Amino acid sequence: MPSGRVSIFVTCIVDQLFPQVGLAMASVLERLGYRVDFPEAQTCCGQPAFNSGYRDEARAVALHFLKVFRDCEYIVVPSGSCTSMIAHHYAELFSEQAKPPALPVWEFSRFLTEVAGVEDVGARFDGVVTYHDSCHALRELHVKDGPRRLLAQVKGLTLREMDAAEECCGFGGTFSVKFPEVSGAMARTKIDSIQRTEAGTVVSIDSSCLMQLQGVISRAGLPIRTMHLAEVLASR
């Protein structure tokens, strides 16, 4: 049985916009026997600045993150994108001499399948869902099967793959507001693919993708809802 302490980094977007995702993640971890620690001084990983070309600003935020999360045994994050920022891109912000030590940072689904070693977390969710592969999780962290295996064990849930599962939702951080027409068109292509599955729910491990998709769904008044994987796994 898993045991020990995990520190959660809920991300700025979950903290301010989707706090239920953070609570769901904490409750799944606790259900598995972990003690959940929430370092209160946490803010953001710095990715918005890094991806926009502001490396000095990103470095300042990264240093804050590194200070808050030093000495943690596990850092679990409900986002592939923020995890990849910390695990891969922090190294690009510092010179060889100033490189921070690698942090034990884990994307939530990967923590469950690889560290906790579980696939059935005892969840129940009645309905047909489709899974959206978020790009950074898929291509930078190689998370693909794990979330699907976790979903497959949820009682009452039917997973139906969409044809464009691996296609970007079009969010891309500031890309979404710098090139709104392109970003919007990409999201609508994705939504078309989701609709073809006739699933009532689209699930992802990144709240930013879901914000983009839900934004388009809401504007079009479509009968689809978006849920973070943690929310599905916390359902009983």
Next chain:
Amino acid sequence: MTSAPIKIKETIADPRLQQAIYTATGRLMSHRAQAIQPALMPEYQELRTRAHEIKRHTIENLDYYLELLESKVTAHGGKVIFCRDAAEVADFVLGLAKERGAKLIVKSKSMTTEEIGLNERVERHQLEAVETDLGEYILQLAHQRPYHIVAPALHMTRYEVADIFTEKLGVKNEVVIENQTKIARSVLREKFLAADIGITGANFLVADSGAVLVVENEGNARLSSSAPKIHIAIAGIEKLIPRAQDLPLFLKLLGRSATGQAMTVYTSFLSGPRRSDEIDGPDEFYVVLLDNGRTKLLANADKRESLYCIRCGACLNHCPVYRKIGGHSYPWIYSGPIGKIITPQFHGVMQDPWLPFASSLCGACAEVCPVKIDIPKLLLQLRSEVVEAKTRGGTAGEERRGFRLFAWLMQRPKLFQFAGRMAARFGPRPAGGKWISKVPGLFNIEPVRNWLSQRDLPPPAPKSFHQLWKERKK
């Protein structure tokens, strides 16, 4: 913020064009996926790694291989011409044409000659240059630049081609693709027979063999390189590979990545003019090696892997942005993800500062690149160079202030919480947990306006995770 071309909006707003791009790139994607499936090609990932390593070795030792190529080409009786830029290439071609009394040039598909606008340059001097690749021929008639590195007329339907042929060639309206090909062929056959000079590009320059390798499906490159008395191959210096024995590796990757073909219909290995005991081939054989800024890229260790590109076009086909904005929205003839990383390096980042930002950083390009160029990483690097250049030039403006504020706030957790809660209290909050469709004046800033132009915005949560966690612990 960014002055991206109006073409982006026009392309997205054109359903016919959207359909054409999406269908054509989708077909290329599925052909590639079929061709590299593990059952057929279990070694695919290993081949990519090897190709990357060979390209790295070659680019790191480019001076050596350039000299080797030159000595081998010369030994075969050919000649190597080094050209610094477009004007030098044009001068060479024009000078040779004048000496030989040449009037007509046939050309097979070459992005390098597109890069230097060779046709326009020679036509100013009463030389006729005819494109003989079907797609390129159509574009030449229509006065358009290539839409795609591999499939230049990817955006055109057969009905548009019919109109172009009727207008330019005076033929009756013909919409059957096979018949359109026949029309082009009958025109082009005459050109091949009458041409004085044939110009091709090169997919690879094989250093140890002194050979130019050209792959194609229509046979026009083979005709261009063998029918006229003079063959000129024009290629960027990065097209080198060390040895003939490296070719199988690169050919396996190129055809499959580009069109899903295990092998293209024609693969021509061209080394030198016709020998005395041969029937076919040109009397004169020239290899023009073009710099045109490539040595500038070579000088930058962080970004020189951009030169590994073998121009397969897979990154374009798989790019969700290219598939929306199409090839003509990009500022240069190199479109798609590879265009986004090489254009700023050739032209300087400030010529089209929006370009590296026109990406969601999804990474599909890097995933399919046969030589494993880390395109997203280079885009991020170029973005930071744009920001640095704008900061130096004092044009970074509000965005710079915005990110300074962001970084300042994110180092002050209590203040960040306070700011978030103020936004939650005073920001718009539609009834019934609905998302925001419009915002009052105070919040109507550009990023919010742009977001709302396409989709709704979530309202800030009534209570942040920080607050809920505190309550939960009690």
